Amino acid sequence: MREPAISAISETEPRSQDCPATSGQDTKQRLLDAAEQLFAERGFDGTSMRAVTQAAGASVSAANYHFGSKQALLGATLRRRIEPFNRRRLELLDGLEAGGAVPDVEQLMDAFFRPPFERAAEASGEQRALLRNVAARLWHDPPEIVAALRVELFGEVIDRFVAALVRALPHIRPARAEMLLELSVGLLVQALNGQAVSLSSSDADAVRQVLVRYAVAGVVAAAQEHPA
Amino acid sequence: MREPAISAISETEPRSQDCPATSGQDTKQRLLDAAEQLFAERGFDGTSMRAVTQAAGASVSAANYHFGSKQALLGATLRRRIEPFNRRRLELLDGLEAGGAVPDVEQLMDAFFRPPFERAAEASGEQRALLRNVAARLWHDPPEIVAALRVELFGEVIDRFVAALVRALPHIRPARAEMLLELSVGLLVQALNGQAVSLSSSDADAVRQVLVRYAVAGVVAAAQEHPA
DNA sequence: GTCTATATGTTGATAGAC
DNA sequence: GTCTATCAACATATAGAC
Structure with a gap:
């Protein structure tokens, strides 16, 4: 459940033109999953946005685009x-x-x-x-x-x-x-x-x-x- | 940056007033008091050594001299x-x-x-x-x-x-x-x-x-x- | 024992290309 | 939507003067 997300960046968007609308939701979900695990393991302050986004195979900007801030990301994981x-x-x-x-x-x-x-x-x-x-x-x-x-x-x-x-x-x-x-x-x-x-x-x-x-x-x- | 706001936290015990010789113990106590309060309020990761030492009216170096590291400082506060x-x-x-x-x-x-x-x-x-x-x-x-x-x-x-x-x-x-x-x-x-x-x-x-x-x-x- | 100054790394967030 | 590049701020810890 940890690394398979890497494959998403090894290839350069093979099907990105087929379903561009779902790409956002997919990244958002991966970020949520990674954040949840890391927040649980290392706490809020002990978890950096970089750690989350690396684990999710995304960039810091993507996380801030979807959630706006680190605190809002924590809120989303707990809420879910x-x-x-x-x-x-x-x-x-x-x-x-x-x-x-x-x-x-x-x-x-x-x-x-x-x-x-x-x-x-x-x-x-x-x-x-x-x-x-x-x-x-x-x-x-x-x-x-x-x-x-x-x-x-x-x-x-x-x-x-x-x-x-x-x-x-x-x-x-x-x-x-x-x-x-x-x-x-x-x-x-x-x-x-x-x-x-x-x-x-x-x-x-x-x-x-x-x-x-x-x-x-x-x-x-x-x-x-x-x-x- | 700040006034020596020491009185707000000092609580431990009525110590004797021999100033220069026991100055080390005094600073150590103030650091312990300040660290305890800040760790309790904002957590370990949410509390910086700067915040602790400023509240105690001391320098970061003084804290590291007495406790060696931030983690050891936390340990000392909890132990006490x-x-x-x-x-x-x-x-x-x-x-x-x-x-x-x-x-x-x-x-x-x-x-x-x-x-x-x-x-x-x-x-x-x-x-x-x-x-x-x-x-x-x-x-x-x-x-x-x-x-x-x-x-x-x-x-x-x-x-x-x-x-x-x-x-x-x-x-x-x-x-x-x-x-x-x-x-x-x-x-x-x-x-x-x-x-x-x-x-x-x-x-x-x-x-x-x-x-x-x-x-x-x-x-x-x-x-x-x-x-x- | 305590300070100032600094080395060295990391953080959260943003700007702008694509 | 997602990236790269970059920012200013702040982190812990240490060196060396006094």
Whole structure:
């Protein structure tokens, strides 16, 4: 998945006249792929535009033409990776709430945790390693673009799941539900990014089940404001 | 270019005022303070030696004289901040295990989570903001020095607490205990770094209690390999 | 111990040819 | 749309005066 893009520059546009319109999209995709991998491996500041464009077999100018800036390129990679997860989360939640049903905490946490693991199971080793770091970067890198993206990408998901948690735990205050969901995100990030958890050597399903069990018990136990 | 803005950051300890002889230690401390704050705010790659030395009112050469390299400077800041936490963790664990006692999961998780919150309670607002990011950087930044430091600083703590967890939960496999402790670290990092948790506006004790309640229930529930 | 000055490399972004 | 060439700014690290 790394070098085959070189062939694109070894020949001088053999079919460029046949489909010139798709050449732009193709380069854009290769840039996105290369940027995603490098940002995940070496971080935003640790990745130069030159490194990205070389890996993609393109020029720095091409990247700036398509994305405008390095920050916008990072935003595009994160958006592309996260959006499907959150669409899937909402899809699962919609299913659980169909017909006015009130899903319980276990169903909710499972719906929240499942999407990245589905992707991990179907992905190659390299993609899994990548996935781990994307999560860590998105939740712990301070740059402004990441904070804005977090709201853009996660806002609806957080709102919907907090509301569902409030319904599942009738005596919980919404602020507490939000706090517990955020703590659960820490659990998920650690699981995806961790060492001992080792997504690559374990069965993704097994890890997810441990995670869900941990989170369900934790959320239920910490839901009460003043425990006995 | 700038005024010697030193007072904004100096925080370490009330040092004696012998000026010329201890001038070296003084500069070293100021560099450490400035580096810690800037690394926390802008990350390792986002922080230049120039920024650090200007904030500390010193020169780049002085920093390289004292620490040798930028990476070593990062290592020094993390070591200074993390070491007391882990000493305190081991101290609390020693207390719990005194006389051959076998502490339960709640005592263990409390001892593991408490030190950063103690520090947070006694610290200023700036220090609390800083603390949050130190945790996130140490656990999610990929650079080699961070990985090595993690083993150096956390190795003994992890070993001791995993062993204690195995004693507290007799049927748990050590690998599972290690996984659950690592997941719990994710919980802690998210609590220290999170938005909704908001250490600065809440009572640190209250947050810690929620955290402990979440983790205890989670660890106990996820300890069994094959739940009914 | 700390400084000034500098060596040497890299960065993100742009200009303009094609 | 993509390239080559180039820019100004900034990076880390070192040399040598004091």
